[in-house]
Amino acid sequence: METIIFRLIALLALALLAGCQNVQTTSGGAVGVERSQYMFLGVSAAEIEQQYAKSYQDLLIKAEEKNLLDYESKNAERVDTISERLIKQAPVFRADAANWNWQIALIKDDTINANCGPGGKIIVYTGIIEKLQLTDDELAAVIGHEIAHALREHSREAISKAYPINVASQIGSLLGYANEVELVNLGVGLLMTLPNSRQNENEADLIGLELAARAGYNPNAAVTLWQKMAAKAGGAPLEFLSTHPSSENRINNLQAVIPKVLPLYQRANKH
Structure with a gap:
């Protein structure tokens, strides 16, 4: 019986995954971010942007x-x-961002944080500027990274991946298999969710x-930004169970790509 139940849950999850669409949210740019993304058709970008915009306004009201x-x-x-300077460059990766x-x-x-939510809602906390003593160039790296998440619709992608799993989990719980389903979720998280995160x-590092x-x-x-981050953290967590690359790997990846974007910087208006 248990085998049948788990097969039904797995089939349901696969059926829901079949309702995903292969999309390319952004152009690759000079850094070459070309990965196609699977988005669940039942989760529209407009809905996510609308919901996030409301949460963003609520946050600003409370802060006010x-x-x-x-200001x-x-x-x-x-x-x-x-x-504003970064936003002017966003259409290079997707025209509708204009x-x-x-x-x-x-x-x-x-x-020590910053965020750019769906639809271009940017939040920066003073802590990240003051505690890391960020230069303008380093602050641009922070905000550019966050804008890149919004351009790539990483939030929508994460929701799309989680939706079939959550539905299968609810069905399994109703059938009395809550513990087993939790174990399945942990395995899925380690094998799929974390590596994709x-x-x-x-991707956000490169586009940013x-x-x-x-x-x-x-x-x-x-x-230098991530060197400061690493120093402030006093050491990085194990990469395998982290949603972020280790500072060392992150820095190595960035250094490998910087030569591709240096000509863009050299030609750019510095004002």
């Missing part, structure tokens, strides 16, 4: 209420200027590198 939104500082000016409703926010918080991070170079920011700053 706590007087945490930074006027020197760092706020830097974030705006750098983001019509996105881009928004930029700097939040006063010690968190590291792949997505690498090119965005920064085209916008007139030194691509070598991506290396």
